[in-house]
């Protein structure tokens with residue numbers, strides 16, 4: 001198929017971010033307009049996060065705070081309750097239900113849109129965007145051969161496949177015993193129940209993998225390896241929004257030293273705990289300050305933070321639902337799950353059932369070799385746009401259309417979310433929303449932040465709401 005069509009507003013990617021933008025557009029456009037939403041597959045609203053079919057994979061934000069629109073945070077719990085599901089606002093709900101909610105929200109917005117406002121859904125992949133926009137028209141090329149002309153483009157490309165871990169020698173991560181894409185359905189399911197499995201990473205992705213293995217009756221030993229062996233902390237059983245006022249509005253104003261920021265946050269945590277609150281109130285209360293604090297740090301201090309503090313931040317900020325944390329702890333207590341602190345050095349694949357892994361325990365002088373039946377990359381989605389092999393990213397990169405940040409956290413956008421090119425100028429009509437905003441705001445990967453970015457992006461496209 002090779003035809004040309006013209007759509008005014010094109011949203012590429014229908015994970016949470018693309019759906020949030022499309023819904024805002026459908027609600028706010030007046031007169032005659034077409035919103036074209038393109039996704040690689042027809043599983044709209046799923047993406048990596050909500051595409052799981054496992055009931056053990058729970059949201060890591062309480063249901064009462066997962067509404068798709070800022071100002072209507074209870075939207076998700078209302079949806080669940082309207083379907084007779086017995087969940088409360090502080091419950092951690094299976095992620096697959098959230099995908100259902102996003103789909104439902106899109107259909108509702110479509111049904112309520114102005115008469116002349118159309119939603120067009122395409123199952124296709126955008127593989128190129130022409131480097132220049134002519135007369136305000138941007139040309140998008142799809143893998144099917146379709147060419148789309150658009151006056152406004154929003155890229156909501158989401159999370160990219162994890163990068164294979166660095167090893168001394170080349171390791172083929174496309175074949176057993178190595179598994180690179182832990183989210184690809186069927187990968188962990190192929191493993192024999194008694195296989196000894198090494199997970200590279202000890203974060204929430206590794207938790208997902210452990211739960212998947214346990215659910216399928218895995219009996220063999222499972223090890224998780226990361227530099228420090230730190231595990232994501234649990235949420236409170238009844239997770240509540242952080243008590244207000246714990247983090248003052250001017251907290252750390254103008255503080256550009258990462259050591260000073262850390263010292264002051266620790267002080268605040270001590271003070272907060274002494275007065276009967278919880279450390280989570282401080283971490284949660286920092287959330288709205290994080291973009292400012294990140295900005296204040298500057299490049300050198302950010303690198304210091306990423307080198308030394310990242311695992312501590314991640315394990316306290318990106319917490320697990322209590323039920324998940326408890327299952328992980330039980331697996332550790334009964335000896336099936338082992339947490340290793342150390343550095344992966346090399347992998348020597350013997351055959352499809354055996355990899356010899358050389359790793360060095362933290363603080364040890366000598367490395368050691370351990371054999372596993374399978375090694376799974378659980379380092380999480382990649383944001384390193386210099387290495388991502390996604391066709392659209394490669395094309396944009398090769399044409400200098402991406403201003404990639406120096407910390408490999410994502411890309412740069414201007415105040416109206418237009419992507420900043422390599423030469424520092426913004427693309428005229430191509431905007432971005434999604435986890436790659438982390439480069440600019442640091443705190444930008446979860447629903448509570450992304451829904452606000454989606455609204456601000458649409459404000460920039462259409463003008464603010466009156």
Ligand SMILES: Cc1cc2nc3c(=O)[nH]c(=O)nc-3n(C[C@H](O)[C@H](O)[C@H](O)COP(=O)(O)OP(=O)(O)OC[C@H]3O[C@@H](n4cnc5c(N)ncnc54)[C@H](O)[C@@H]3O)c2cc1C
Pocket residue numbers: 012013014015016017018019038039040041046047048049050058059060061095124125126127156157158159160381392433434435445446447448450
């Ligand atoms: C495993 C996991 C669990 C998470 N759990 C939570 C949680 O519980 N709570 C929370 O708040 N956040 C969670 N997050 C954070 C998550 O990043 C956001 O909540 C959100 O899902 C990001 O949505 P997105 O649309 O930006 O990206 P994605 O969900 O990755 O969606 C991007 C979509 O774009 C499509 N796409 C990409 N490129 C193209 C192209 N060229 N052409 C066409 N289609 C394309 C992809 O196929 C995909 O469907 C989780 C993240 C992960 C990875």
